[in-house]
Amino acid sequence: MNRVPHPGFELPRLTALLRHALPRFVEGVIAPVAVFYAAFALLGLNGALVAAVTWVYGGIIWRYVRGHGVPAMLMLAALGVTVRAVLAAYTGSPVVYFLQPTLGTLMVSVAFLASVPLGRPLAQKMATDMVPMPEAFLRHERVRQFFLRISLLWSMVFLANAVFSLYMLLNESIGTFLWVRTSVVALLGAGAAAVSVLGFRRCLRHVNGEPSAAQSMT
Structure with missing residues (x-):
């Protein structure tokens, strides 16, 4: 009997990810x-x-x-x-220097959002660039749904980043823009990253806890 591999995957330690x-x-x-x-x-x-x-x-x-x-x-x-x-x-004008990356952030938000209905979540592509994952694991329905939801989350985070940055850039001094915007963007990113990692760990527990196809046939 051919054995069907279990689509399990182990996430590296959080400390290793942070060091990276x-x-x-x-x-x-x-x-x-x-x-x-x-x-x-x-x-x-x-x-x-x-x-x-x-x-x-x-x-x-x-x-x-x-x-x-x-x-x-x-x-x-x-x-x-x-x-x-x-x-x-x-x-x-220093505004010109910071306007382009702000508009670029808006485009990134659109890219994350567009990847969802296309069924090719951008969050999955970015995650696999950092941590290689087996194809069997990525094809699992729970994993696929997780990356679709996380792509939506990051789309909203980048949209909030762009809107807030544009408001600060056009209404505040460059000094205020640099430090307040950087702090807010860092907090937004850290929050979204925490949600992503915790959600992925929860997804892993469910997927790795399922019996393999070979086990279920015995």
């Missing part, structure tokens, strides 16, 4: 804000733009010197920062 994600969060979210604001306060807009571009390309050079691969997404991000900095310097 936290340095990237600090490098990609917290540090750029601190660098831009410090340079903005000391050197003005042009100095802040130079500092922001230097930070991004410095990270790329540091990876290259250490022999680490430079992801294509990081190179695209560097290109995006460069274009934003040039436009902001040309217009003399």
Whole structure:
């Protein structure tokens, strides 16, 4: 008799996930804000733009010197920062520098939302990029429904992020925008991430607790 594999999957420890994600969060979210604001306060807009571009390309050079691969997404991000900095310097408005990523966040929200009726939840794609999962596990109906619901959740989180960011950008000072917006976005992201991880653990308990097809036939 052919044995049908059980679609089980074990999630890595939360501490391991945090060790993987936290340095990237600090490098990609917290540090750029601190660098831009410090340079903005000391050197003005042009100095802040130079500092922001230097930070991004410095990270790329540091990876290259250490022999680490430079992801294509990081190179695209560097290109995006460069274009934003040039436009902001040309217009003399820091609003231009932050408007593009805010609109980009709105587009990400739309992408998460659109992936649900298409049956190809974006949350699943992002999760499997970070933690490879077996196909049998991903085909399980409970797992599929989980990723559809989480994609809806992240769509709403990115939408709230974009709306709040746009309001702050157009109505508050750059300093207030940077720190209040960053804090609120971090809280929203942390809350959604906690819901996602806890929900996934609950989903895992149900899926791993089911008997395999081979067991059910004995």
